[in-house]
Amino acid sequence: MVKRGSRRNAAANRKPKKVKQKPSGVKLWMRRFVVWGGTLALIGVLFLGLAVGFAAQSLPSFSELKATQNAQTIVVRARDGTEIVELGPSYGKWVDGDEIPQVMKDAMISVEDRRFHSHFGVDPIGLVRAVWVAATGNGRVSATSTISQQLARNLFLNSNRTVDRKMREAVLAMALEWKFSKDEILELYLNKVYFGGGAYGIDSASRKFFSHPATELSTGEAAIIAGLVKAPSRYSPTADVQAAVDRAQVVLRLMKEQGRIDPGVSVDPSAVQLKEERGQNSVRYFTDWALPQLDLLLPETFEPIEVWTTIDIGMQRAAETAISSHTPGGAQGALVSVDRDGAILAMIGGTDYVETNYNRATDAVRQPGSSWKLFVYMAALEAGYTPESSVRDVPVTIDGWSPRNSGGNYAGEIDVRTAFAYSKNTVAAQLGYEVGFGTVASMARRFGITTPVSTYPSMVLGTSETRLIDMTRAFAAVSAGGRSVEPYGIVKVTTASGETIYEHQKSRSSQLVPEYVAAGITDLLQSAVATGTGRAAQIGRPVAGKTGTTSSNKDGYFVGFSSGITTGVWMGRDDNKAVGGLQGGRAPAQAFAAYMRFAVKDRPIEKFNTDVQLPEWQLEPDDEFYFGDPEDYYYIDEQGNLIEPGAPSTPRPGQGEGPFPIEGQDEGDVMDRPRSRPAQGGGEGSQAASDDFLDRATGGDQPAPPRPPVRVLRPSPSPPPQPQR
Known part of the structure; x- marks a missing residue:
């Protein structure tokens, strides 16, 4: 049995328990940030993965993307087959990945996406670098789109600079990386990207600027083409040759820095032979007139077409x-x-x-x-x-x-x-x-x-x-x-x-x-x-x-x-x-x-046919032409009456006596010059024979309706005729 005093001493000797203190405000918020941030990041990654996976499943197949074309291309040719103008986007011939010159691939990767082979569609390093430059520079975030993002934008999106569009672009870029290999993405990109002047794809650009297919591109030509993507209109060699050459020099420098070409290689883009641009000024008047007629001439079609026209290039220039x-x-x-x-x-x-x-x-x-x-x-x-x-x-x-x-x-x-x-x-x-x-x-x-x-x-x-x-x-x-x-x-x-x-x-x-x-x-x-x-x-x-x-x-x-x-x-x-x-x-x-x-310099000299052979009704008639054969056709008898074939020579109702149908003129007047015939009405007194018959039978038309008189002034003596307008 323990005594009460001993219990008191034992209780007094026990150490008091420490009270657990709550975290301070900063630590609390840091902890919450880590926990909630990690949770949200995990959810975000999960959601992003689901979105990318769903987008990848929804993407067309490679063959379908390869076959798609956004608009119709119209090549207009002159009568000799010479191309005079190309309207609408041009896609050229599809160039398979193994046919694309390696220098073209290297030039594009060097200038547009140096980490193309290491990222997953979005380049985090490039994004961080761009944000840092913006924070320490002028406050503007430079372009950070990868080749995959550019392809996604070209295939599925517009060019609006909105956060929503950029997020969808990133998702689609990662979906492309999920579904296709790097080589397939690069092949799609090089055959789809816009190079200016209506040219989509490297083959179209090569033919437009250098007059040969993309499979024959040299290093200098590849550098010019790769440099166009940033600003096609500004760096187009057809618009500003010097700007195109300067931009190509930048591409070549980047290729050397990244080890894609030997630093000792010397390339002069200015020596590249550009395609001669034919004058397309005046001929556009013709194409603007002719091409809308295609809507009536052709069935509905969206495939590329070539329109062969009647225009002669030499004559157009002469005109x-x-x-x-x-x-x-x-x-x-x-x-x-x-x-x-x-x-x-x-x-x-x-x-x-x-x-x-x-x-x-x-x-x-x-x-x-x-x-x-x-x-x-x-x-x-x-x-x-x-x-x-x-x-x-x-x-x-x-x-x-x-x-x-x-x-x-x-x-x-x-x-x-x-x-x-x-x-x-x-x-x-x-x-x-x-x-x-x-x-x-x-x-x-x-x-x-x-x-x-x-x-x-x-x-x-x-x-x-x-x-x-x-x-x-x-x-x-x-x-x-x-x-x-x-x-x-x-x-x-x-x-x-x-x-x-x-x-x-x-x-x-x-x-x-x-x-x-x-x-x-x-x-x-x-x-x-x-x-x-x-x-x-x-x-x-x-x-x-x-x-x-x-x-x-x-x-x-x-x-x-x-x-x-x-x-x-x-x-x-x-x-x-x-x-x-x-x-x-x-x-x-x-x-x-x-x-x-x-x-007309290459045409034979032709004399004009100015031999006026007058018709019979303007020539002197013979008796048969005047009186005719009653068994053959309507005719006019000697009293001027209209006689039907086989009918007796008696006047028809409504016909008067005397020469028909001219009043107050002799036969010479009738034959001299025909008059315009008044409209005939119906009824008993209407015209009984056709106009053609009356022309043949009388040598002229019926008298014209009365006109107001022409007041002819007395002419005064005048010199010989002078040219008028």
């Missing part, structure tokens, strides 16, 4: 020189040249495509001036005039409009050929009035004028605005003997493998005017160049054409043809202001001649 050399300062010039089948040989839409790509040859709507008289005189020739027909160059007033000749001179009694050659406005006005302004408008429509055409009297002088390509098309139809011509620019389209997916088919041609009309107007056009207002267009061989000048010299025109080539030239200002001294017979005709001398 560009002719326009630039003769267009007045401050003005614009345009030219369209068409072969006899409608093929566009040359097209200039302005003096400088880089300055303005507005195509004045196909889109600008301007007044053609007196070149419009082509349609007036064709309508007159079709109505019965000939180049030798007599007309009067005197002051006239039509519906209150009084046209003037340039210079105010009047020649009095002249023939049609002289009136056309000297571009007599008063004669054109009288002819337009006689045949009908609507008839002139219909003639213009017949020959391919697509813009609105006025029927006011002044329309005969070219006040209706039109396009140069349409006027050129009309003159080309005259050159073709009056047969329609359809301008075209695309000959065929082939795929990269050579398969033809489109080929131009000759369009159906129709006779727009009788051959005697085409021969007659060619006679007039030839006279205009030989002796009239178009003398500046002479080139030492037969040329037919017409000048045109609008009021206040706002527009100058010349359209003509020789040896099967038809060319139209326009000059003027885009703001429609006057151009001092601009006349169709001067600068436009001179530009025409300068171009055509080159265009």
Whole structure:
């Protein structure tokens, strides 16, 4: 039994227990940071691994990535096969990894990702280094994307500089490393990366800059190509040769520092032979006009195609020189040249495509001036005039409009050929009035004028605005003997493998005017160049054409043809202001001649067919033609009555007596010149025979409806005719 005192002494002798102290604030937060940070890092790594694994499983296969292409490449070729322009991205030929020159691989790794073979898609060392440089330098983080990251961005992402995009880029880069080998990634990268000028991949870049495939790249060429990735537009050898060479020197230095080439190797990138860049200025007017037609000509396709066009490189250059050399300062010039089948040989839409790509040859709507008289005189020739027909160059007033000749001179009694050659406005006005302004408008429509055409009297002088390509098309139809011509620019389209997916088919041609009309107007056009207002267009061989000048010299025109080539030239200002001294017979005709001398130099000299063979209805008729055989066709009896085949010679209801259908004129008047026929209505008194029959039977049309009188002023004595516009 223990005594109570002993228990007290024992309790007193026991040492008090130490109370466990809680960590201080700093240590506590450090501990929490380590614990929670480690936990979050573990979760993050786990999440990242899952994300990378999931992304790797979702990636296309290597063969699928190899086959993908982001946009269509269009190579445009001239008629001789010469490449004139390449549009859209070009991917060239795929170069397998074992075919890529080792120097190309080394150059790219040296300048873009020196630790490519040691990182897992993201370069932590490079990232830390970039952050340190930013912290101790200007505060900007330099580019740290690895080759894998760049490939991920090119294949799957855009170029937005956002944190979200960079995180996804890193995940995809690690997924690429997970799924593909380093060699496969490098092969994909070198065949996909953009090198500028529309070139994607080393083969496209090699062909664009050096005119040979990537398998033949030298060390200097590889250095130039590798240096382009950082800034394709800045270091492109086609834009700045010196900048490209300086950048290539940087690549070579890095290759030596990293031991990828021998330090003793001396390479001079400036000695590299760059591909000659052909002029692509003026020809872009043509491609802008022709290529949109592919949407109608081809089935939907995204594979690379080659477009073979009608453009002649030599003629295009000659046209560009002719326009630039003769267009007045401050003005614009345009030219369209068409072969006899409608093929566009040359097209200039302005003096400088880089300055303005507005195509004045196909889109600008301007007044053609007196070149419009082509349609007036064709309508007159079709109505019965000939180049030798007599007309009067005197002051006239039509519906209150009084046209003037340039210079105010009047020649009095002249023939049609002289009136056309000297571009007599008063004669054109009288002819337009006689045949009908609507008839002139219909003639213009017949020959391919697509813009609105006025029927006011002044329309005969070219006040209706039109396009140069349409006027050129009309003159080309005259050159073709009056047969329609359809301008075209695309000959065929082939795929990269050579398969033809489109080929131009000759369009159906129709006779727009009788051959005697085409021969007659060619006679007039030839006279205009030989002796009239178009003398500046002479080139030492037969040329037919017409000048045109609008009021206040706002527009100058010349359209003509020789040896099967038809060319139209326009000059003027885009703001429609006057151009001092601009006349169709001067600068436009001179530009025409300068171009055509080159265009026809290899073609045989061709004489024009100006032998006007008049149709029978313009010749003296014989008795049978007048009276006919009742068993064969409708005819007119001696009293002027219309007789049906086999019917008795009695008048039909509604027919009067006397010569039908002309009143107040004798047979000679009827045969001299046909008149336009009024519209026929229905009912008992309507026309009983076809227009064709009446033309054959009477030698002319029915009388025209009454017109307001033409007030012809008394001509005063005047000097011999002077050239007009």
